[in-house]
Amino acid sequence: MFKPFFRVVSPDEARKKLRVLNHLESEFAHLDEALFRVLAQSIKADHESPPFDRATMDGYAVRSIDTFGSTENSPSLFTVLGEISMGESSKIKLKQGQAVKIWTGGALPINSDAVAMIEHTEDLGGTALQVLKAVAPFDNIVRKGEDYSREEVLLNAGLRLKPQDLGLLASLGIMKAQVHRVPKVALISSGDEITPASETPPPGCVRDVNRHALHASVREAFATPLWIGLAADTLRAVTSMLMSGLEQADAVIISGGSSMGSRDYVIQAISQTPSSEILLHGVSMSPGKPLIIGLIGSKPVIGLPGHPVSAMVCFDQFVVPIIRRLGGENSLQPFLRPQVKATLTRNVSSKEGRMDFIRVRLSRSEKEFLATPVLGKSGMASAMSRSHGFLKIPVDCEGFYKGQIVTIYLFSSCMGDDFEKEYFSGDEVPSRSPGNIFGASRQEKLSTFGTDSNG
Numbered sequence: 001m002f003k004p005f006f007r008v009v010s011p012d013e014a015r016k017k018l019r020v021l022n023h024l025e026s027e028f029a030h031l032d033e034a035l036f037r038v039l040a041q042s043i044k045a046d047h048e049s050p051p052f053d054r055a056t057m058d059g060y061a062v063r064s065i066d067t068f069g070s071t072e073n074s075p076s077l078f079t080v081l082g083e084i085s086m087g088e089s090s091k092i093k094l095k096q097g098q099a100v101k102i103w104t105g106g107a108l109p110i111n112s113d114a115v116a117m118i119e120h121t122e123d124l125g126g127t128a129l130q131v132l133k134a135v136a137p138f139d140n141i142v143r144k145g146e147d148y149s150r151e152e153v154l155l156n157a158g159l160r161l162k163p164q165d166l167g168l169l170a171s172l173g174i175m176k177a178q179v180h181r182v183p184k185v186a187l188i189s190s191g192d193e194i195t196p197a198s199e200t201p202p203p204g205c206v207r208d209v210n211r212h213a214l215h216a217s218v219r220e221a222f223a224t225p226l227w228i229g230l231a232a233d234t235l236r237a238v239t240s241m242l243m244s245g246l247e248q249a250d251a252v253i254i255s256g257g258s259s260m261g262s263r264d265y266v267i268q269a270i271s272q273t274p275s276s277e278i279l280l281h282g283v284s285m286s287p288g289k290p291l292i293i294g295l296i297g298s299k300p301v302i303g304l305p306g307h308p309v310s311a312m313v314c315f316d317q318f319v320v321p322i323i324r325r326l327g328g329e330n331s332l333q334p335f336l337r338p339q340v341k342a343t344l345t346r347n348v349s350s351k352e353g354r355m356d357f358i359r360v361r362l363s364r365s366e367k368e369f370l371a372t373p374v375l376g377k378s379g380m381a382s383a384m385s386r387s388h389g390f391l392k393i394p395v396d397c398e399g400f401y402k403g404q405i406v407t408i409y410l411f412s413s414c415m416g417d418d419f420e421k422e423y424f425s426g427d428e429v430p431s432r433s434p435g436n437i438f439g440a441s442r443q444e445k446l447s448t449f450g451t452d453s454n455g
Contacts, residue, residue: 008282008289010395011317011355015332017279018318021325022298024181024250031166036222037179038328043155045172048145052089053108057140060099060121060129061112067134075122075130084109099129108141115140158330160222180328183223185319186245187214190231190238190256190266191306209308210255213384217315218253220412221323221335228252239269246299250326253319256306266303270294284354284395288314293322300326309383313357313390337389337409342371344406348391349399359387360408371408387411 009017026040055061062078070076076097083101084090092100092109099116100109108115117140120133148154154172155165161177169177189208197207208230218225228245231237231254238254245252254266270276270292277295287310292303300322304311321332342362350356359374374387389410393399400406 008284009280010284014280014283014291014293014318015321017293018300018321018325018332020279020295021300021322023328024183024326026178026180026328028176029179030176031169031174034161034166034177034179035163037161037177037182039155039157039159039161039177040180040328041178042153042157043169043172043174043177045148045150045152045154047172048150049147049171050142050144053112053144054142055102055104055106055108055115055140056142057115057117058103059101059115059118059140060131061094061102061108062099062114062116062131062135063094063096063112064114064135064137064139066097067114067116067131070131070134072132075132076134078129078131080127080129099131113137113141158328160327160329180326181250183251183323183326184226184249185218185223185323186226186228186249186252187211187218188228188231188238188241188245188252188254190233190254192233194230194256194306196230210304210306210311213308213312214253214255214304214315217312217319218323221320222327223323233265235265235268238265239272242269242273242296242301246296246301249299251299251322252301253304253315254301255304255311267292267294270296270301270303283314283318285313285317286351286354286356288317288357289354291318293318309359312384317357337411339410340369340389340408341405342369342408344391344400344402344404345370345372347399347402348373348393350393350397352398353395355395356393357390358393359383359390361386362388362408369408371406384411 023040029037060078060080061084066078067076078097078099080099080101081092081094084092084103084106086103086106089107090100090109094100094109094111100112102108102115114135114137116131116133116135120131122130122132124130154168159165161179189211193205194208195201195205197209197212199207201207211227211230215225215227226245226249228241228248231241242252242254267278267281271278271294273296275297279293279295281292282289283291287307288305290305291314292301294301294303302319302322304314304319316334320334324331324335340362342360348356348358360371361374363370363372371391374383389408391400391406391408
């Protein structure tokens, strides 16, 4: 019997339905194990930093007023009172025309307010020193409390910790951070036609592509994948593995069986389970329309299409936001991807009312990047591998014309050296982000962060 889709919703409506998800509980993790974990509690400084005025250059601590008017032709003469060693707190009080030798990071003596760089001075022997260039107040120093002040909120709850954040925690003497638990995601493949990738498929069967692609995708999203198994096309088999996944993990992904065929049992397995709710079944996007997202208790269960391209697009657009939410973030968006502007080499069309994700391969002319759509149906495993990224055609758009400049979202910020050598020169590489959103771009003009011209 034909069963219609539930009401198909837009991608934005679908994400709003994920607001019911809660963060996982928190735990303490040592700084060396906290990279990319999400803070569960905001961090305040319990002291000011630096705790004293510090030199940022090798040179001589001086009173800046004593250097005013100093030039190479008319230097100022100073008497050097001594040297401040690293880690030493000096009680020397400078008077007019006096200086103290100091090194980068050293504590300034009393009454000094600047450092004359060593290359702008001349040692005349003994205690005599010439300053050849004037310094202004606070030149070449970091003032007490300039880095951060006592009780200042330095890191907010919900932040995914980057290496520099861990360094900041170390500066506070915090060796264990309170972070949300890393989500565990159970993976199940379904379908009588699916065989393990290690085996030769019999006639009519195909290897399990999604198990391994999704396993890697879960890891890339900073979660822990758990392989449950391959479910046969029976309600009993799908339900049994679903229950096993719920016992072991915080979320369950079942690839295959999300459409409305007579043997697609995922929706039935979720619906018949106590305390279950179907949040959505069907999203106005291509590929990936038959996506299922349900709740059993507080745990999300996601039914992905079986076709590899559809499964990976749905994972990026909806499973990643679920993982981010469970892991402690408030965002319901995919991770921000590296982006480049490119010129389309052919027309691409779309049906108005749905969002299309078009796979593209990049090339480069002398003046610009070129984006060529990668043709192929969603069941073709090579289509994603042959592509460098995708462009999005918004719900209210019927497509783009050949020659139009569009935003291309790269599949990864780790495209590899061969890719960079072929498509970029010198410092011209795309803006990098984990997901990876944490790397810094080396060439801002290729970045389109915050400006999405094509949806």
